[in-house]
Amino acid sequence: MEYDEMRAMEKTHVCAMCGAPAVTVWDNENNCHQLACGKDKTHNGFKRATSAQTALQRGKMDDLLGPGAQTDLEKRAKETSTALKTLPQEDLGSHAKLTIMDIGAMTQFAESLGLNIHLNHACLYYGELYPTIDGYYYLNNKREKPFRIGTRPMTTEEKAVHMFEEGAHAWIAEAWLDGVKLPDTGIGYVAAADLELRSKKDPEKWRYPVVHDKPQRMAEKRAEWQLLRKLVSLEVKV
Ligand SMILES: [Zn+2]
Numbered sequence: 001m002e003y004d005e006m007r008a009m010e011k012t013h014v015c016a017m018c019g020a021p022a023v024t025v026w027d028n029e030n031n032c033h034q035l036a037c038g039k040d041k042t043h044n045g046f047k048r049a050t051s052a053q054t055a056l057q058r059g060k061m062d063d064l065l066g067p068g069a070q071t072d073l074e075k076r077a078k079e080t081s082t083a084l085k086t087l088p089q090e091d092l093g094s095h096a097k098l099t100i101m102d103i104g105a106m107t108q109f110a111e112s113l114g115l116n117i118h119l120n121h122a123c124l125y126y127g128e129l130y131p132t133i134d135g136y137y138y139l140n141n142k143r144e145k146p147f148r149i150g151t152r153p154m155t156t157e158e159k160a161v162h163m164f165e166e167g168a169h170a171w172i173a174e175a176w177l178d179g180v181k182l183p184d185t186g187i188g189y190v191a192a193a194d195l196e197l198r199s200k201k202d203p204e205k206w207r208y209p210v211v212h213d214k215p216q217r218m219a220e221k222r223a224e225w226q227l228l229r230k231l232v233s234l235e236v237k238v
Pocket of ligand 1: 015016017018019020037038039040043
C-alpha cells in the first residue's frame with residue numbers, strides 16, 4: 001500500500017477487530033510505513049467506519065443503542081408512515097423505475113432469505129434479484145460467529161500477480177473467523193479506462209459517474225461483495 005493510500009484510509013477506515021482509528025506508523029522491522037490499529041498493533045484488518053444508517057442495514061444497531069434497538073427500528077421501518085420512503089426505487093443496472101410487481105417480487109425474495117427490502121437488503125440489477133452488500137452483512141451478523149471482514153488496496157506486487165495495469169484501482173477483501181485468517185479473498189477492480197468512458201447518449205456525461213467519482217470505493221465494494229458471496233451462503237427459509 002502506498003503512503004498516500006494509508007493516510008487516506010485513516011480518515012475512512014477503522015480497525016476491523018476493535019473499531020479503533022487506523023493510524024499510519026513506521027515499521028522498523030520492514031523499513032516501511034504500515035497502516036495499523038491505533039490501539040493494538042497486533043490487530044489486523046480494516047473496515048470502513050459505519051454510519052448509523054449502515055449499522056441499521058447491517059443489523060448492528062444493538063451495538064450502538066443497546067439491546068432491542070435493531071428489532072425496534074426494523075419494525076418501524078415497515079410501518080406505513082415510513083415504509084414508502086424506504087422502498088427501493090429503481091433497477092440499479094438499467095435505472096428503470098420499479099413497478100409494484102417488481103417490489104412484490106423483491107419483497108418475496110428478501111423475506112425468503114430472512115432479509116428486509118426496507119433496509120436495502122435486496123436489489124434488482126438488470127431485472128435480476130440479488131442480495132446487496134448490506135444484505136450479506138446482515139446475514140453475516142446473524143451468524144452465531146460472524147466472519148470479520150477487512151479491506152485494503154492491493155499492494156503493487158498483488159496488482160502485478162493479477163496483471164492489473166498501473167492506473168487500475170484494485171482492492172482486496174479478507175476474512176477472519178475466531179482470529180484465524182481464512183484463505184478466501186474477494187477482489188475488486190476498476191479499470192483505469194472505465195473512469196474516462198463517456199456516456200453513449202450524452203458525451204458530456206460520464207458513462208459510469210459513480211465509478212468516475214469514487215473509483216477506490218467502487219473497487220473496495222466489489223471486493224467486499226465478492227468475498228461475502230463466497231462466505232455467506234443463502235438459505236431459503238420459507
Ligand atoms: Zn484494533
